[in-house]
């Protein structure tokens with residue numbers, strides 16, 4: 001279904017409710033530049049580290065697109081676990097997983113409340129940005145602790161620039177992208193307002209600092225388009 005959430009006047013903060021969930025795949029494809037490529041890289045890099053029956057978590061799995069694609073591209077079975085605290089998202093995730101015949105354990109819970117079991121790969125694309133600072137650092141430490149030795153954390157984030165002028169130019173460039181995706185200036189402005197204080201982006205450098213402070217030995221940006229970046233962090 002086409003995302004028309006912000007066509008009408010809205011005066012509440014952005015929420016992952018039924019209305020957003022019902023158009024979410026379209027919203028993400030049209031709002032995150034190179035979403036499909038970012039997802040392809042997540043899966044391909046993830047698979048390079050994985051072996052049969054390894055445990056993989058997707059934190060903020062939404063409609064489970066990434067885990068389903070991962071299962072489809074893996075030549076061996078994996079233990080797939082998706083976590084999200086939006087019931088509406090998980091209902092869609094379950095339907096899609098059933099339709100594709102993919103077994104995924106879906107858990108409706110806040111990411112902070114999970115006792116993570118030892119995993120080889122943890123994915124979290126465009127989700128840490130919704131966790132408020134301090135809590136975010138705590139969660140990243142928890143992620144580090146639950147990874148096995150040689151475990152990998154792949155995550156994507158909307159980022160901000162350290163430079164004020166470049167930061168403004170990046171936002172303009174992103175809005176140009178959204179216009180090419182068919183969003184009107186009104187929709188763009190409304191969503192921007194709804195995301196204020198909800199989506200809190202760090203700079204690329206702050207993300208890397210947070211990762212290294214959690215204990216990871218290496219963190220690299222494997223993909224970036226203006227203010228959207230994908231990182232790989234390795235636990236040694």
Ligand SMILES: Nc1ncnc2c1ncn2[C@@H]1O[C@H](C[S@+](CC[C@H]([NH3+])C(=O)[O-])CC(=O)[O-])[C@@H](O)[C@H]1O
Pocket residue numbers: 016028059060061062063064065066083084085086089109110111112124125126127130131
């Ligand atoms: N504290 C929390 N606990 C659990 N879930 C949460 C929390 N905060 C937010 N979420 C969930 O994180 C997801 C973020 S969307 C991820 C896209 C997906 N990774 C994808 O690649 O398709 C990204 C975006 O909309 O920009 C939503 O489903 C929220 O319900």
Ligand SMILES: O=C(O)C(=O)Cc1ccccc1
Pocket residue numbers: 027028031032158191192195199
């Ligand atoms: O659409 C936006 O303005 C964004 O910043 C990306 C996004 C995409 C989907 C949900 C929330 C934010």
